[in-house]
Amino acid sequence: MRRRALTIACAWAAALGACKKPSPPPPPVPVVRVTTLRTHNIEQVREWLATLDGSTNAEIRPQVSGYIQTVSYHEGTVVAQNTLMFELDHRPFTAVVEKAEGDLQNAMAQWNKAREDVRRYAPLVAEHALSRETLDDARSAAHVGAAQTQAMRGALAVAKLNLEWSFVRSPIDGLAGIATTRVGNLVNANNVLAVVSTLDPIRSSVNISEREYLAVAERLNHVNEPRYANARIIELVLIDGRIHPYRVRRVIVNRQIDPSTGTLLIQALFPNPGNILRPGMFAKVRVHSGAQEDVVLVPERAVQELQGRHMVGVLGADGRVEIRTVKLGRQFDHAYVVESGLQKGDKIIVEGLQNVQPGAKVNAQEIQPPQASAEPVREP
Numbered sequence: 026m027r028r029r030a031l032t033i034a035c036a037w038a039a040a041l042g043a044c045k046k047p048s049p050p051p052p053p054v055p056v057v058r059v060t061t062l063r064t065h066n067i068e069q070v071r072e073w074l075a076t077l078d079g080s081t082n083a084e085i086r087p088q089v090s091g092y093i094q095t096v097s098y099h100e101g102t103v104v105a106q107n108t109l110m111f112e113l114d115h116r117p118f119t120a121v122v123e124k125a126e127g128d129l130q131n132a133m134a135q136w137n138k139a140r141e142d143v144r145r146y147a148p149l150v151a152e153h154a155l156s157r158e159t160l161d162d163a164r165s166a167a168h169v170g171a172a173q174t175q176a177m178r179g180a181l182a183v184a185k186l187n188l189e190w191s192f193v194r195s196p197i198d199g200l201a202g203i204a205t206t207r208v209g210n211l212v213n214a215n216n217v218l219a220v221v222s223t224l225d226p227i228r229s230s231v232n233i234s235e236r237e238y239l240a241v242a243e244r245l246n247h248v249n250e251p252r253y254a255n256a257r258i259i260e261l262v263l264i265d266g267r268i269h270p271y272r273v274r275r276v277i278v279n280r281q282i283d284p285s286t287g288t289l290l291i292q293a294l295f296p297n298p299g300n301i302l303r304p305g306m307f308a309k310v311r312v313h314s315g316a317q318e319d320v321v322l323v324p325e326r327a328v329q330e331l332q333g334r335h336m337v338g339v340l341g342a343d344g345r346v347e348i349r350t351v352k353l354g355r356q357f358d359h360a361y362v363v364e365s366g367l368q369k370g371d372k373i374i375v376e377g378l379q380n381v382q383p384g385a386k387v388n389a390q391e392i393q394p395p396q397a398s399a400e401p402v403r404e405p
Contacts, residue, residue: 057377059340059389062321064369069318070311071241072262072355073231073291077306079222080294083197085110088190089118090213096204103300104201104221111193111204111218118188125184129177136170143167199223200300222304226274227297229261231310232288241312245291248276261295262309266356269308271296311355321367322360327375328353337367338374338381340389346374348383 091113098110142163149155195201199221206218238245248258259276261269272295279290293310295302302308328351329336339347351366367373372389374381381387 054386054388055377055381056388056390057338057340057346057374057381058392059372059374060324060327060392062323062363062367062369062371062373064319065322066319067357069314070355071237071314072309072311073233073237075229075231075261075293075308075310077302077308078228078230078304079199079224080226080228081197081199081223082304083195083199083221084217085193085195085219085221086214086217087111087113087193087212088214089113089187090211091115091117091191093206093208093210093212093218096208098195098201098219100201100203100219102201104195104199106195106198108195109192110195110201113191113193113212115188115191118184118191122181122184122188125177125181129174129181132170132173132177136167136174139163139167139170193218195221197221197223224300224302224304225297226294227302228292228294229308229310230290230292232283232286232290234288235282238289238291241314244312244314245276245278248273258313259293260311260313261293262311263302264307269295269302271298320354321363321369322357323351323353323363323367323373324375325356325359325361327373327378328361329378338378339367340372340374340387344386344389346378346381346383346385346387 093111094114095112096110097112098104098108104110143160146155146160146163150157150160200223202220202222204219206212206216212218244253244258247253248256257272259273261273263269273293274296275294277292277294279292282289291310323337327337329338335351335353337349337351339349341347349366352364354362354364356362372391374387374389375392377387
C-alpha cells in the first residue's frame with residue numbers, strides 16, 4: 026500500500042510539473058541616445074538679473090489740497106510736458122486771488138497817501154508852519170506802506186501760484202500710468218495721482234559684487250567712449266530669451282559700493298522704440314569681456330526642469346542611468362553653459378530618458394553633439 030501511494034504521488038507531481046507554464050522572458054533593455062560632453066572655446070561673458078525702469082520717472086502730486094474735479098488725460102498713453110492731467114476745484118483758490126488783489130490795492134492806496142503827505146509836509150516844515158514830528162510820522166507811514174505793498178504783492182503771487190497748481194500738469198514727456206484717484210476725492214501733496222515715465226530709453230539696473238565688477242571694470246568704465254560705439258559689449262536679454270535688438274546707449278557705474286550689501290549698482294540705458302519694454306520687467310544684462318574661455322556645453326534637449334531645478338541623465342561606467350542636478354549658465358544655440366554638476370567626458374542622455382528609471386541598465390547609442398555658436402546681435 027505504501028508503494029502504491031508513493032507511486033500515485035509521484036505521478037501527480039509529474040503531471041503538475043508538466044502543466045506549469047514557462048517564465049516570461051525579461052523585458053528588453055531600453056535604448057537611449059547619449060553624447061559625450063566636451064569643452065568649447067567661446068567668448069567669456071557675464072550675466073546678471075536686471076530690473077527695468079523708466080529713464081525718468083515723475084510722480085504726479087498736487088501741490089495744494091482740494092477735490093479732484095476732472096481727470097483730463099487718457100490713461101496709458103504718451104503725454105507731453107505741461108499736459109493737463111488733473112484739475113482740482115479751483116473756486117477757493119480764485120477767491121483767495123481776488124482777496125489778495127484787493128489787499129494789494131488797499132496797501133497801494135495807503136502807501137500813495139503816505140507819500141503824498143510827505144511831499145506836502147516837507148515845505149511846511151521848512152517854513153516852520155508844521156512840526157517836524159508830523160513830517161517824521163508821515164515818512165514812517167510811507168515806509169510802512171511800502172512794506173505792506175511788497176507783502177501784498179507776495180501774497181498775491183502765492184495765491185496765483187496756488188490757483189495755477191490746482192491744474193496738475195505733467196512735468197515731463199512720457200507714458201502716463203493709470204490714475205490712482207478719481208473725480209470727487211480729496212487729495213493733497215502726500216497723494217500720488219499718477220506716474221509718468223520716459224521709457225525711451227529704458228533703464229536697466231543690476232547689483233554686482235566687487236569681484237564681478239573688477240572682472241569687467243575696464244570695459245564698463247570705458248563703454249561710453251566713441252571707440253566702443255560699434256562694439257558688442259553689453260546686451261539686454263529679455264525674459265523669453267530674446268536679445269534686445271538695440272545696442273546700449275549709455276552705461277552708468279555708481280560711485281561706491283553699497284556697504285549694506287557689498288554690491289555696486291550698474292545701470293545701462295537701451296533704446297526702446299514704441300515703449301515695448303515697461304518698468305517692472307525683468308531681464309538679464311550680458312557683458313562681453315572680450316576674453317576667451319573653455320566651457321562645457323550641454324544640449325538643451327538633454328535638460329529637464331522640475332520645480333525650478335535643472336536635471337540631466339548621465340550614463341555611468343557600469344551602463345546604468347544616474348540623474349544629476351546641474352547649475353546652468355547662459356544659453357547658446359540649443360545649448361547651455363554648465364557651471365556645475367557636469368564635466369568634460371560625461372556621457373549624457375539626449376533621447377529616451379523619459380523611458381528609464383534611475384539606476385536602470387540601458388543600451389546606449391553614441392551620437393555627435395552639434396556645434397554651438399553664440400547668437401548674434403540683431404541690429405534695429
